[in-house]
Amino acid sequence: MEKIRIKQAEKLIRQACTKQKRTMMKKPEAGVINVRNFEDTIKELIxxxxxxxxxxxxxxxxKEEASGFCQHLLKARAKIDKILSDFKVLEIEDLKDKIRKLSQDVLIITTKSDIRRSLSKRGIEAPHIIVTGAPLSVEDMKKINPKIPEKTLESIKKKIEHTKDDIKRKIENMGIKKVIVLAEPNPTSKLIGKxxxxxxxxKVILYKDPKDIxxxxxxxxxT
Incomplete structure (x- = not known):
């Protein structure tokens, strides 16, 4: 239970620090109080x-108590920020939209479906992400498993060619200017990156847990 609460608090802290960019403005403008957000703020503070x-x-x-305490404060802070943004005191930029715009000419190659799902939630559109669990050449596959049967290798070879054709098609048809390999630092990922x-x-980025970047x-x- 303690570990769950600590993880929840850490997630909220990451979101609070990276999800939005805040810019103070000199004077508030006319607006409407979002009573629901105000009430939720009070509840969290209580x-x-x-x-x-x-x-x-x-x-x-x-540590567990601190996690619970901070969760309530962060939730209250998020509601307060929304209220202040309604009156233009805070200008909030949604980083999801920024990520979506920055990734329009980017193709990301990764190795796991959960990484793809995480990137999609961040704003990167699905066609800009390719998942492959195998290297990009038969020779590299043999390096990973020198004893792989020829019959299995033939099947993998077809998958490799399909992946490379998919990458080529996307580069040619989607205006891709940059290819990025974003994966965990393991032997397969290193071979894919190379x-x-x-x-x-x-550009090769080997990150400990890419889905939580x-x-x-x-x-x-x-960028």
Whole structure:
């Protein structure tokens, strides 16, 4: 339970730090109070207030308690930011839209479907992502598994050719200017990256857990 709450808090912190860009403006403008957001803010602050009384007299929180306390504050902060943006006090830029725009001429090669799903949720459109679990050459496949049967190798060879044809078609038809390999740092990914550098002048990013890469890091990779 403690680990779950800590992970939830860490996720909220990452979202708060990278999902939106905030710019202060000099004066608020006329607007309408979003009462629902205001009420939700108060509810979260009341929940956070409980930790003040429960931690008397020192107000010291354990790691699990700190995670719960911070979750309520971050949720309240998100609601407050929305209210302030309604009155133009905060100008909020949705990084999902920024990522979508930056990836319009990019093709990302990755190795797992969950990475593709994560990238899609961030704003990268599905046609700009290719998933392959195999290297981009038969020779590299043999390096990974020298004892692979010839019959199996023939099947994999067809998949490799299909993947390469798909990459070529997308580069030619979608105005792709940059190819990026984004995957975990394992032997297969390294071989895919090396071959993609050779074939497509690809940029290779081997990240410990690509599906959890922060939005600001993803933006740096795309630019």
């Amino acid at each position: 929940k956070a207030e409980d930790y003040i009384y429960e931690s008397l007299p020192t107000h010291r929180l354990s 071959k993609a550098e050779e074939l497509y002048n690809a 922060p939005d600001d890091e993803l933006i740096k990779i795309l």
